[in-house]
Amino acid sequence: MMMWDQKRYHSLDYELKKQFGQKVYRLSLNGGMTCPNRDGRIDTRGCIFCSEGGSGDFAANGLLSITDQIEAAKKLVSSKIKNPEQAKYIAYFQAYTNTYAPISYLRRIFSEAIDHSDIVVLSIATRPDCIDEEVLSLLCELKEKKPVWIELGLQTMHESTANLIRRGYPLSVFENCVKRLHDNGIPIIVHTILGLPKETKNDMLKTIKYISELPVQGVKLQLLHILSSTDLGTYYLQGKYQDVLTLEEYIDILIACLELLPGDMVIHRLTGDGPKKLLLAPSWSSNKKNVLNTLHKRMKELDTYQGKYYPTLRNTSNS
Template sequence: MKIEINKKRYRDFDSYMKEKFQKKIIKLPLDGGFTCPNRDGTLSKDGCIFCSETGSGEWTIGIKSIAEQISYQKARLSKEGRPEAYLGYFQNFTNTYANLSKLRELYYEALDDEEVIGLAIATRADCLSDDVLDLLEEINEKYFLIVELGMQSVKEKTLDLINRGYDQEIFDKGLRKLKARGIRVLVHMIVGLPFEDFEDYMKDVSYINEAYPWGIKIHNLYVEKNSRLEKFYKENRIHYGMDMENYVKIVVEILRNLRPELVINRLTGDGIGEKISFPLWSKNKAKILTSIDKMMKEKNFRQGDLWKEN
């Protein structure tokens, strides 16, 4: 069966993986039962201001064995007759924040499934001890590994506001430690954080181009009902002013200014619709992506067409 490759004007994850493995590679969201130093009192008990009660693991199914979760997610996400393989995606909370024996057990339980070709591990840049890095390097030598780091912004005022718990210098050190081990690093960037503007997003892009990770996820900020972030907006009487049209324009400019080699893993947030308080347009993920593709095509834009190496 021939694999359909997307004809995107940016280097999208789906196409990258199809070309590499000649299969559709599906991420299976997994809950490893982790917490976070920003939740357990080590740094804070509040977490990042935008993080949900599930630790940004909306599509995980709770604490079952890793094998059971893999079986469930395969049934939910697979399509009959399509050549497929899987990445075990340790998604919610901080997935390197545990003792080494637990990490090894969880990671290899996922990799024991013969259809799982590797892992995506979401974590914090301040939770990468040398022992953890050794384990990640070991896995990276045998499997396809992505380590996701929640950068969100490079602006220190924003980092304080969102309660990330560590500064940009620590983030940069974590990213570079992973790269020095030959590990693919994926950074998260949020568009629409309070008091940020286009100039701030371009500073994020400049840093990303200079640090040169393997890939990027771009999220629009969405605010969940009854969250600390919703409370912050209400108490400070802040208006969320970004509409979908503006978001699409910003994302297109970000893509045009990014290195063309970076793998684009996401261009929107992926919250659960009924939990989103605002903006309501963020619920329509398909429309956002279609609008980005349409603008790129109509104006003959491509990822990196404004990027220039210094």
């Protein structure tokens, strides 16, 4: 049986301890950017599930300098750390689209983050249609200093769902971006959402199978949160969307996803944190610890694990 530090999947925590010899903490930063799905280049409404915080509801104050954001974020997690003076961190640019700005600005804020002595990884969340050759060149420059990860918001491989959620780019754009990043040796984390409107379990598993065959190093499996002040939240309150997954359904889908993912693919997320003040549904998702404990218990009962039905066959140089 494949085991990753007593878990039945290849967790990010396990991978970071393997790479850096200790636990590494993620600091959510705000680069002060927007998104082409909000500023009118593609649309002004954003994706139907995206809050006003642009998926960065837990990120630091964007009015602060990057260094000050790092120090403020360190203080927030300091109570969890036994020896804070020895701690290591990931600088995670999370809110909105973090390569959607002039290259001079990106170079300044990313360099400020990666040059910080306590930062061991620079992680950047963005869209595949917002990585041009200038950005790619900058990423290659930065990775000579420390590891640089790119998180791409795919959500689904299905074009009909992508149109429904207003993703704003076709699958071909995503595939081209993955190829260019991989060819330049930049690790990729793919973000996908489970429970999107009108998608069946089989639809979700097709997306996971698709991701499992890509030259990417990590994946985020995110439960669809229905948040207030979003179009999806409005549909929910109006009774136009009620197909909310139960905890039991989500655990069943999650296990099926993990069984399909190769054992060398790092699992960066298994559920997600919806801001409690905005969360409309599902209410059970607010107890993240219970979700993970239920998952671990069920996987043990089934004697199953990541990669059970899809062995490690991918040709990736950055796993």
